[in-house]
Amino acid sequence: MGGLEPIIIEEQLYITLWYLGENDTIQKIADRFGVGEATVTQCRNKILKIVLKNLKKKFVVWPTHEEMLEEENLFAARNGFPDIVGALDGTRIPISKPRDHPQTYVNRKGFHSIQLQAICRHDMRFSHLYVGYPGSVHDARVLRNLYLWDVGLQRCNMQHHVLADGAYPLRRWLLTPFRNNGHLTLREKKYNKYHSSIRVAIERAFGNLKGRFRRLLNLQTHSVKTACKVIMACCVLHNIYIIQGDVDLADFLDDYEEPDEILHNHLIQERVYLKEIELQMLSCEITKVLV
Template identity: 30%
Template structure:
């Protein structure tokens, strides 16, 4: 009969985990190669890692923390759109770990606390005046605080309610509403509607509409948008059939062209 102590020791040895050697991408690649592979240089990867570090470490505290590697794996996936490319790069992790790293990092980046650090619509008079001044300098169009538009992000055909994700161009997508400033910085974003939903409906159901119509945004602020949006006191859309020179000039302004994606 086997000695109990020997049996326990053998069981511990069987259960002991072995870890593959991880790559040090900062030692292997210079900034040019990092940009090519991950779309960010060393400083950018470190910055993203710092942003999500606390949220990722709380999920990996039972194992070896993967924070920098998780960010690098996720950036590689987002840069290529190919899961197998992350495996081919051999980060020293298993395929399940790669899948988990991507999922957890994207969840961390999409956390409202993280998003609010970078995406925030101006509310104070000072913030609004700054945005208006920036647009005035670029477009000579007064009162504009941001430009609104919808953009379709292509997705893989979903298994549930597949048909509602087919947009007017006949591919599957998410219709994302975006408001951006004169420097193309995102001020507001809604990314939860399937591709078949039009821009006007997304706006009608959004908190952005409430902000303007319940006067949480100072008066005299305008958002130019394309003809897919309804014309409102605060939402400027182009004339469909301009009749005067003034109307034609309005339609051809830099701000209105920007909202049409020209």
């Protein structure tokens, strides 16, 4: 392993999960686990490589025809909006100032970031992912540059649809809300209301993702390549946890930005407990790959 201290795979997983789940520095993580800083980085890189090479293609997949019919029914159960199989949106992940072309990564809010664009199912599982465009690039431009732009209709079996907000262009397979010009009819307002209540699935998915993997709240790396790997791996793990029936604590955790000492200790205990559950889940999947 090029100098990596001999550590069992479970320990490497735990180190990586801690790295992804917290905003601790590499030095602090190394102190917590009693290893060198280089070991933390090498453990992270090894696990990320396994996740992206072996687990991404298994757990991030476009729904089959049968699954689309199921998604259509589950989305429609919310308010009757028919033929929907996903919700699309983009979010920007803060990163440190990149070494190359840093200005292109500055988004409209003024910080360096990388664009994550995704489509999710009714249960917040990602069915399509793209990571890598600089934060200054508009959501619609990202979509137009993706393969999905040309094959979206075929992917939706010529009859289903994905919902997106007004930042995206209207397509036969991609439905956006009516622009509010102050003269919307009652029917158009009702459409927008139902549209919004379905589209919230992708907003909740991003909230869940960032609530669990708090590294994504401020990904302190100057390497765009490393940042993309971390973001994509977090999305894969997000899907694994949902498939395994893990609980959603993102809303609970986000309610407390400045907890008192007692609550802070409670949250730390909860996160340690979650990591133990996550470790068991992920160990099973990693072991299948390594055997």
